[in-house]
Amino acid sequence: MAKIPNTVLFSSKHLLVLSLALNVSLILRMLYEGEERHNNISCHKNGTDFDTKTHSSIIKSRLVMASSTSSLANSTCTDLKARSNRIINLDHGNPTVYEKFWRQTGDKTNIIIRGWQSMSYFADVSNICWFLVPEFAKEVMRLHRLVGNAVTEGRYIVVGTGSSQLFLAALYALSPSHANEPINVVCAAPYYSSYPTMTDYLKSGLYKWGGDANSYEKDGPYIELITSPNNPDGHVRTSMVNRSQGLLVHDLAYYWPQYTPISFPADNDLTLFTLSKITGHAGSRIGWALVKDKEVAKKMTKFIELNSIGVSKDSQLRAAKVLSAVSDSCEQENSQEGESFFEFSHKLMTKRWKQLREVVNRGELFSLPQFSPAFCNFFNQVLEPQPAFVWLKCEGNVEDCGSFLREHKILTRSGKQFGVSTKYVRISLLDTDESFTQFLDRLSSIKSM
Amino acid sequence: MAKIPNTVLFSSKHLLVLSLALNVSLILRMLYEGEERHNNISCHKNGTDFDTKTHSSIIKSRLVMASSTSSLANSTCTDLKARSNRIINLDHGNPTVYEKFWRQTGDKTNIIIRGWQSMSYFADVSNICWFLVPEFAKEVMRLHRLVGNAVTEGRYIVVGTGSSQLFLAALYALSPSHANEPINVVCAAPYYSSYPTMTDYLKSGLYKWGGDANSYEKDGPYIELITSPNNPDGHVRTSMVNRSQGLLVHDLAYYWPQYTPISFPADNDLTLFTLSKITGHAGSRIGWALVKDKEVAKKMTKFIELNSIGVSKDSQLRAAKVLSAVSDSCEQENSQEGESFFEFSHKLMTKRWKQLREVVNRGELFSLPQFSPAFCNFFNQVLEPQPAFVWLKCEGNVEDCGSFLREHKILTRSGKQFGVSTKYVRISLLDTDESFTQFLDRLSSIKSM
Numbered sequence: 001m002a003k004i005p006n007t008v009l010f011s012s013k014h015l016l017v018l019s020l021a022l023n024v025s026l027i028l029r030m031l032y033e034g035e036e037r038h039n040n041i042s043c044h045k046n047g048t049d050f051d052t053k054t055h056s057s058i059i060k061s062r063l064v065m066a067s068s069t070s071s072l073a074n075s076t077c078t079d080l081k082a083r084s085n086r087i088i089n090l091d092h093g094n095p096t097v098y099e100k101f102w103r104q105t106g107d108k109t110n111i112i113i114r115g116w117q118s119m120s121y122f123a124d125v126s127n128i129c130w131f132l133v134p135e136f137a138k139e140v141m142r143l144h145r146l147v148g149n150a151v152t153e154g155r156y157i158v159v160g161t162g163s164s165q166l167f168l169a170a171l172y173a174l175s176p177s178h179a180n181e182p183i184n185v186v187c188a189a190p191y192y193s194s195y196p197t198m199t200d201y202l203k204s205g206l207y208k209w210g211g212d213a214n215s216y217e218k219d220g221p222y223i224e225l226i227t228s229p230n231n232p233d234g235h236v237r238t239s240m241v242n243r244s245q246g247l248l249v250h251d252l253a254y255y256w257p258q259y260t261p262i263s264f265p266a267d268n269d270l271t272l273f274t275l276s277k278i279t280g281h282a283g284s285r286i287g288w289a290l291v292k293d294k295e296v297a298k299k300m301t302k303f304i305e306l307n308s309i310g311v312s313k314d315s316q317l318r319a320a321k322v323l324s325a326v327s328d329s330c331e332q333e334n335s336q337e338g339e340s341f342f343e344f345s346h347k348l349m350t351k352r353w354k355q356l357r358e359v360v361n362r363g364e365l366f367s368l369p370q371f372s373p374a375f376c377n378f379f380n381q382v383l384e385p386q387p388a389f390v391w392l393k394c395e396g397n398v399e400d401c402g403s404f405l406r407e408h409k410i411l412t413r414s415g416k417q418f419g420v421s422t423k424y425v426r427i428s429l430l431d432t433d434e435s436f437t438q439f440l441d442r443l444s445s446i447k448s449m
Numbered sequence: 450m451a452k453i454p455n456t457v458l459f460s461s462k463h464l465l466v467l468s469l470a471l472n473v474s475l476i477l478r479m480l481y482e483g484e485e486r487h488n489n490i491s492c493h494k495n496g497t498d499f500d501t502k503t504h505s506s507i508i509k510s511r512l513v514m515a516s517s518t519s520s521l522a523n524s525t526c527t528d529l530k531a532r533s534n535r536i537i538n539l540d541h542g543n544p545t546v547y548e549k550f551w552r553q554t555g556d557k558t559n560i561i562i563r564g565w566q567s568m569s570y571f572a573d574v575s576n577i578c579w580f581l582v583p584e585f586a587k588e589v590m591r592l593h594r595l596v597g598n599a600v601t602e603g604r605y606i607v608v609g610t611g612s613s614q615l616f617l618a619a620l621y622a623l624s625p626s627h628a629n630e631p632i633n634v635v636c637a638a639p640y641y642s643s644y645p646t647m648t649d650y651l652k653s654g655l656y657k658w659g660g661d662a663n664s665y666e667k668d669g670p671y672i673e674l675i676t677s678p679n680n681p682d683g684h685v686r687t688s689m690v691n692r693s694q695g696l697l698v699h700d701l702a703y704y705w706p707q708y709t710p711i712s713f714p715a716d717n718d719l720t721l722f723t724l725s726k727i728t729g730h731a732g733s734r735i736g737w738a739l740v741k742d743k744e745v746a747k748k749m750t751k752f753i754e755l756n757s758i759g760v761s762k763d764s765q766l767r768a769a770k771v772l773s774a775v776s777d778s779c780e781q782e783n784s785q786e787g788e789s790f791f792e793f794s795h796k797l798m799t800k801r802w803k804q805l806r807e808v809v810n811r812g813e814l815f816s817l818p819q820f821s822p823a824f825c826n827f828f829n830q831v832l833e834p835q836p837a838f839v840w841l842k843c844e845g846n847v848e849d850c851g852s853f854l855r856e857h858k859i860l861t862r863s864g865k866q867f868g869v870s871t872k873y874v875r876i877s878l879l880d881t882d883e884s885f886t887q888f889l890d891r892l893s894s895i896k897s898m
Contacts, residue, residue, distance in 0.1 A: 119551070164756065198755050206652050283569055
């Protein structure tokens with residue numbers, strides 16, 4: 001892995017070679033990406049913490065990047081400056097890291113949709129979820145069976161515009177319709193930073209954010225969110241409140257072999273999954289829920305009907321294609337077809353965690369969570385968790401780790417947004433190779449607080 | 450147009466020919482449609498008024514249809530019985546009528562999405578609506594300019610998962626954040642049947658349904674919805690309340706040349722459009738808003754971020770392709786390329802309205818709204834409105850027109866759901882040729898109440 005120190009120790013020749021290589025790679029990338037030019041810029045805004053300040057700094061960083069790639073004749077100093085000035089935005093969890101795998105698959109994973117296809121609102125009128133495309137449902141069940149991470153027998157599948165829409169649908173479906181006051185929605189801190197805002201932004205009379213499940217002591221019914229492995233800290237979780245009147249929503253977005261050992265098939269009342277964190281296709285906005293109770297599945301479907309009259313069929317068809325390719329790659333693992341998607345993604349996460357631990361352990365400024373290895377039924381061996389996010393702690397006197405890293409032009413998400421101390425930050429490990437490498441370089445260059 | 454009386458007056462030979470023709474056409478249709486088999490069934494549930502009773506009758510009608518198409522050797526009597534027993538569901542506004550046009554375009558309107566494309570959450574970080582795909586935005590502006598139905602200069606485009614999501618986003622964006630009580634949302638009756646439920650289903654503390662705008666007399670700020678041409682009755686509308694503190698949302702889903710003369714480019718603060726009613730691509734769930742105020746555009750974007758973290762890129766790319774084909778067809782109108790999309794769809798609506806008026810005027814049981822012709826800037830001639838829905842009134846003693854038509858196996862939506870008398874029903878004119886023809890046959894067979 002190439003390291004770029006922040007003091008200039010190179011000769012002009014080294015710099016020229018480096019600059020040319022950088023320019024050529026960037027220009028090739030721009031040309032290759034064609035219509036995707038806006039999608040793969042690694043300095044972009046966060047999905048939930050957008051503010052004018054962040055936005056303008058992102059635009060500036062894009063302009064710097066653009067000017068640095070405008071011509072092969074640029075001076076090497078400008079490039080190096082641009083590179084060291086670049087803001088590395090690892091605040092969001094944009095899963096662009098998997099793009100490489102999909103490029104390798106060539107035309108096999110292309111999808112063609114004809115002008116007259118999928119025009120109707122309806123996909124399958126015999127299904128409670130009448131907008132669920134049967135091919136997509138089939139591939140969801142196939143993949144769960146193959147991976148062994150969730151029981152699908154006796155479950156209703158409800159498709160959503162990402163798992164966000166399904167999260168809201170679940171709150172609607174589980175809330176009592178005629179209660180005197182809204183039901184409390186709780187989750188143990190650190191919890192996914194968007195849960196409180198998503199729960200409260202419409203000031204619903206059906207449900208309201210009830211805070212940290214660790215300290216929740218009220219009587220009566222409540223909804224508990226269980227994210228496992230947890231976003232942000234990667235730990236495996238079970239219910240924290242554990243009382244009889246709890247309605248549980250399991251968010252298993254990261255319960256896939258590349259992130260955590262698959263110990264058992266999840267067998268919950270209501271479980272959410274999302275395409276974006278499995279295969280990286282965040283732009284398609286596809287998620288699904290496995291629901292045990294028929295009435296809950298009906299109410300969730302009703303929510304999506306009132307919210308958006310269904311879910312894009314184009315994206316469901318594409319998701320079916322992509323999930324099918326993942327399953328095919330697992331089934332053909334031992335043939336000549338190359339490594340499976342989960343082998344590819346597991347290796348990649350292993351490498352990133354190894355490199356990251358090396359950099360962090362070199363000093364005493366930061367610390368990382370420790371995880372216990374467990375047997376993974378999918379890979380048939382004992383493995384360590386390797387979460388999609390780094391839950392980094394600033395050791396020593398730094399109280400606001402996010403602000404400290406921002407001084408070094410690394411954008412992260414503060415622990416405060418996850419309901420805990422500002423000594424913690426969440427950092428995405430799913431960004432491009434380029435961003436990850438630059439992040440490690442930047443992190444290893446920090447010598448003191 | 451073939452008419453099938455409800456008493457058997459045919460000879461066996463006639464019936465055999467009819468049956469064979471029906472079977473062949475249905476089998477060909479099934480074969481041709483391939484993977485689309487679930488999408489184009491003309492007996493399906495309504496987008497907003499789904500109940501178990503309707504659902505089970507739909508399933509039954511599907512089974513009848515399936516059995517009638519299973520073999521060319523079926524007896525003619527069974528076919529005719531199946532045909533006359535078939536429930537014609539014209540409750541919803543599923544725009545499958547346009548499928549024929551898109552089939553005629555052949556491969557030109559296919560879209561190919563590669564496995565690695567459009568993976569990121571982000572589409573254009575320099576845009577307030579950061580998930581808006583630039584190609585799609587470009588085609589939206591191009592089509593509005595060509596048709597002349599909306600001012601796009603100085604407007605922000607916000608894309609949504611259908612215009613339903615944008616309707617909710619608009620309510621969120623226009624509601625005062627810190628008011629003591631929710632703002633009233635009003636619309637003149639007859640209003641779109643889903644407005645009250647969509648406004649109230651989450652019991653929001655920000656906004657609430659305030660009823661018929663015709664009788665709204667409260668002081669203070671309010672949100673008024675103006676659907677023009679109106680769903681259900683097809684009339685051109687302006688604001689009804691007309692007070693200084695009104696925040697207006699214009700729903701112009703049907704302000705396109707096939708439905709109504711384009712008299713002027715709409716120049717409102719906040720206007721909603723939807724792909725489904727223009728081109729028929731309801732399954733893609735794409736709508737857009739043209740927004741004058743930057744802060745409103747930001748808040749609408751925030752709503753969609755919290756609701757579904759953006760909008761399917763696959764569907765935006767497809768919508769760009771489809772809208773581009775519509776614009777191309779208008780620009781090439783005088784060349785050898787065949788008729789434009791709006792010529793095709795206008796002709797089709799003209800034909801259906803003509804046939805319908807003939808059937809209705811033959812008796813005295815039903816009546817239809819009357820419309821004033823107006824000059825259409827797009828077609829450059831005086832034309833009559835020809836709405837997407839029929840607002841049918843049962844004359845005489847029938848008080849519940851919906852129940853009366855249901856006895857004749859025609860499913861419609863009752864006037865009650867639009868805030869007016871049950872003497873009225875709304876009937877979709879956008880269903881398949883087969884459904885429309887059967888509907889006319891059934892209607893013309895009703896001789897007395």
